[in-house]
Amino acid sequence: MNDLSAILTHSVDRFLADIADCPLDDAEAWQSIEEMGLPALFLPESDGGMQGSWSDAHIVLQSCGYHAMPFPVGETMIGNRLLQEHEMEPATGMLALGIGKGRMDGDDRFDGHIDALSPVLPGNTMLAQVALEQGEACILLDTGCAAGFAPSSNAAGEPRGRLTVSDAPVRQLRNVAPGTLFRLGAFLRSCQISGALAACLERTTRYAGERSQFGRELRQFQAIQHQIALLAEESAAIASASASAAQALDYGNADFAIACAKLRANMATGSSALIAHQVHGAIGITEEYALHRYTRRLWAWRSEFGNDRHWAQELGRMVLAHDGDTAWEFLTKRRA
Amino acid sequence: MQHFKLAPVSLPVESDALREEVRAFLRNEMRGTDPADRCRTWFGFDPGFSRKLGSMGWIGMTWPKEYGGHERPASDRYVVIEEMLAAGAPVGAHWIADRQSGPLILGYGSETARQAFLPGIARGEIYFCIGMSEPGAGSDLAAIRTIAERADGGWIVNGSKLWTTGVIDAHQMIALVRTDRSAESRHAGMSQLIIDLDAPGVTRSAITDHQGEQHFGEVHFENVFVPDAMLVGTPGAGWAQVNAELAYERSGPERYLSSYRVFEEFVCCCREKPGTDHSTTIGEMTARLWTLRQMSLSVSHGVDQGVNPIVEAAIVKDLGATLEQDMPMLVQAALDDDGDQPELLAVIEYLLLFSPIFSLRGGTREILRNIIAREIGLR
Numbered sequence: 001m002n003d004l005s006a007i008l009t010h011s012v013d014r015f016l017a018d019i020a021d022c023p024l025d026d027a028e029a030w031q032s033i034e035e036m037g038l039p040a041l042f043l044p045e046s047d048g049g050m051q052g053s054w055s056d057a058h059i060v061l062q063s064c065g066y067h068a069m070p071f072p073v074g075e076t077m078i079g080n081r082l083l084q085e086h087e088m089e090p091a092t093g094m095l096a097l098g099i100g101k102g103r104m105d106g107d108d109r110f111d112g113h114i115d116a117l118s119p120v121l122p123g124n125t126m127l128a129q130v131a132l133e134q135g136e137a138c139i140l141l142d143t144g145c146a147a148g149f150a151p152s153s154n155a156a157g158e159p160r161g162r163l164t165v166s167d168a169p170v171r172q173l174r175n176v177a178p179g180t181l182f183r184l185g186a187f188l189r190s191c192q193i194s195g196a197l198a199a200c201l202e203r204t205t206r207y208a209g210e211r212s213q214f215g216r217e218l219r220q221f222q223a224i225q226h227q228i229a230l231l232a233e234e235s236a237a238i239a240s241a242s243a244s245a246a247q248a249l250d251y252g253n254a255d256f257a258i259a260c261a262k263l264r265a266n267m268a269t270g271s272s273a274l275i276a277h278q279v280h281g282a283i284g285i286t287e288e289y290a291l292h293r294y295t296r297r298l299w300a301w302r303s304e305f306g307n308d309r310h311w312a313q314e315l316g317r318m319v320l321a322h323d324g325d326t327a328w329e330f331l332t333k334r335r336a
Numbered sequence: 337m338q339h340f341k342l343a344p345v346s347l348p349v350e351s352d353a354l355r356e357e358v359r360a361f362l363r364n365e366m367r368g369t370d371p372a373d374r375c376r377t378w379f380g381f382d383p384g385f386s387r388k389l390g391s392m393g394w395i396g397m398t399w400p401k402e403y404g405g406h407e408r409p410a411s412d413r414y415v416v417i418e419e420m421l422a423a424g425a426p427v428g429a430h431w432i433a434d435r436q437s438g439p440l441i442l443g444y445g446s447e448t449a450r451q452a453f454l455p456g457i458a459r460g461e462i463y464f465c466i467g468m469s470e471p472g473a474g475s476d477l478a479a480i481r482t483i484a485e486r487a488d489g490g491w492i493v494n495g496s497k498l499w500t501t502g503v504i505d506a507h508q509m510i511a512l513v514r515t516d517r518s519a520e521s522r523h524a525g526m527s528q529l530i531i532d533l534d535a536p537g538v539t540r541s542a543i544t545d546h547q548g549e550q551h552f553g554e555v556h557f558e559n560v561f562v563p564d565a566m567l568v569g570t571p572g573a574g575w576a577q578v579n580a581e582l583a584y585e586r587s588g589p590e591r592y593l594s595s596y597r598v599f600e601e602f603v604c605c606c607r608e609k610p611g612t613d614h615s616t617t618i619g620e621m622t623a624r625l626w627t628l629r630q631m632s633l634s635v636s637h638g639v640d641q642g643v644n645p646i647v648e649a650a651i652v653k654d655l656g657a658t659l660e661q662d663m664p665m666l667v668q669a670a671l672d673d674d675g676d677q678p679e680l681l682a683v684i685e686y687l688l689l690f691s692p693i694f695s696l697r698g699g700t701r702e703i704l705r706n707i708i709a710r711e712i713g714l715r
Contacts, residue, residue: 013337055344063337066337195337198337198338199337201338201712202337202338205712205713205714208714209713209714219709219714219715220715222706224714225705225706225709225714225715226702226705226706226709228709228712228714229654229704229705229706229708229709229712229714230705232338232647232651232708232712233651233654233655233708235338235340236340236342236631236647236648236651237627237628237631237651237655239339239340239342240340240342240344240627240630240631240634241626241627241630243342243343243344244344244627244630246344247344247346251346256626257626259619259623260622260623260626260627261623261627263619263620263623264623264624264626264627267620267623267624308620309616311619311623312615312616312617312618312619312620312623313615313616313619314619315615315618315619315620315622315623316614316615316616316617316618316619316622317615317619318622319603319615319618319619319622320603320606320607320615320618325363326422326600327599327600327603327604328422328423328596328600329359331622331625331626331629332355332418332629
């Protein structure tokens with residue numbers, strides 16, 4: 001662990017815990033996130049950043065999931081990195097990520113729609129991967145230029161929505177490999193799922209020690225122990241998978257690792273959320289009890305930036321397309 | 337936040353050349369091997385193959401040269417064994433000696449025992465088995481009753497061991513026995529002895545499993561003399577030593593690769609027979625295999641660094657066994673039922689029948705979940 005990751009591990013967790021309950025429009029809370037330097041984590045020190053690696057980012061993103069962070073910390077951090085790689089100014093304020101479809105008029109006007117996969121507040125900029133008739137583009141736009149916005153929310157109640165864009169000015173990021181933004185979003189959700197699983201495990205373990213039935217604490221029943229052990233297994237697996245994907249990003253060859261990590265994370269969400277609720281009993285699904293902050297996000301994030309079917313097919317195709325003696329060669333050909 | 341000791345580990349770039357060397361060796365050695373035979377992997381017994389690996393320097397790789405080892409980094413050994421398992425090479429003869437008995441003797445054995453066994457193990461000539469389970473002691477290992485009593489210059493052993501993998505073909509057993517019947521705690525008074533399976537008073541018999549294989553067996557000891565130098569470690573420390581040994585037993589790639597061949601054969605069939613889209617099934621298995629490989633690499637690295645990742649090793653083994661059991665079922669469920677793939681069918685059938693053992697050997701699923709529960713503070 002380098003110096004930065006040691007600092008992040010100790011400081012970010014405490015910091016995020018303090019602001020986890022703030023509403024999304026709490027400008028002061030967002031300002032404190034910026035002062036902490038998180039949106040600029042990847043940027044060079046000369047631009048006020050930390051020159052952080054993907055493995056450093058993993059610590060922050062996992063912690064965001066662990067605290068059910070309402071602010072788009074990861075989205076902004078990753079968006080700013082893409083902007084910086086293309087010699088564009090980092091966003092002021094929150095940055096939204098979106099996936100859309102439409103057509104470009106020249107290389108600076110877009111017409112179509114974009115689904116926001118993170119909150120959009122007035123004045124936010126958005127970075128979107130848009131499918132075109134031929135190929136795709138990665139574009140930066142001011143959400144205020146959209147002709148319409150149909151707000152919605154995901155299963156966790158996190159704000160989402162669809163922007164209708166008619167011939168609005170955009171800036172195109174050139175030379176972004178196809179699918180980059182979608183894949184980085186998948187990486188982000190894998191890290192957040194890892195954090196949310198850790199939160200479920202911790203809360204469920206604690207509750208099993210507090211609640212008694214039949215004159216015994218729940219944790220003393222072997223049936224309960226084994227269910228929570230399964231939750232721990234999934235939590236450990238996704239911690240490993242998401243950290244490995246971060247390492248692969250640092251090595252510069254992460255398409256396969258991210259596909260594996262997001263699919264494996266998706267696979268962990270449903271059964272783990274149900275175990276957490278089963279152990280908690282009815283109180284777990286009440287509004288006043290905080291478990292749903294994590295379990296609802298597990299269910300929601302499962303389908304964002306690629307559901308099980310999407311990544312399974314993508315991975316299956318990668319394995320089948322490998323032109324070598326064995327599939328094993330393909331599984332082992334990367335450093336991470 | 338619960339932090340599991342699973343930081344990503346990368347194999348060093350230098351190990352790539354070794355991997356290529358191992359692959360070339362295996363392509364040559366395994367050419368024409370029946371796909372179903374490849375499913376035995378570390379239960380496949382082939383002394384000729386083991387001796388070849390010994391001559392390549394691929395057994396006892398990390399041990400000191402003075403004991404026949406090769407002083408290679410642990411990452412080299414990991415590369416060799418994962419390549420062997422993925423190819424379905426018959427590594428069973430030397431497997432337990434290389435993984436477990438050798439390191440145990442190196443760590444706790446007498447100088448006599450080290451010199452007597454380690455060079456022979458590294459040459460691929462001396463094979464070991466592990467004597468733990470008994471007729472009345474399976475998951476409840478502390479219930480063992482095999483007893484070793486003090487005698488002039490050694491010990492006299494009486495009792496029996498059951499479900500011992502490789503007992504028929506092994507030369508030596510490291511057995512967990514009671515050396516002090518008066519010990520107050522049931523975990524005290526146990527010791528580990530190296531028992532020569534050809535010694536007078538030892539009788540072995542194979543047990544045939546439900547598909548006709550004789551992977552394990554039973555052994556009886558009647559007044560078997562074991563010299564002092566064959567005591568491993570200190571008398572009474574057997575329980576602690578066995579638990580330390582389990583880290584080796586639970587951390588390796590054999591804990592998620594036992595059914596790997598069905599994946600490889602399935603992918604191969606799908607490539608040769610396009611038309612049905614099995615990419616989803618292949619993708620799901622790929623994500624689980626990759627994740628377990630990352631976890632296994634971390635845990636093995638931890639063991640080599642002297643960390644004892646108890647809960648992580650138990651997690652890898654439980655998730656690994658579940659994947660090993662799921663894979664033949666997933667492929668069976670997805671397969672076209674047109675009789676066009678007899679070799680793949682044979683692999684599926686072999687692994688389906690083999691698969692119950694995956695969550696029994698080396699600690700049952702229930703024992704592992706008890707360990708996980710204890711380590712995260714539930715007990």
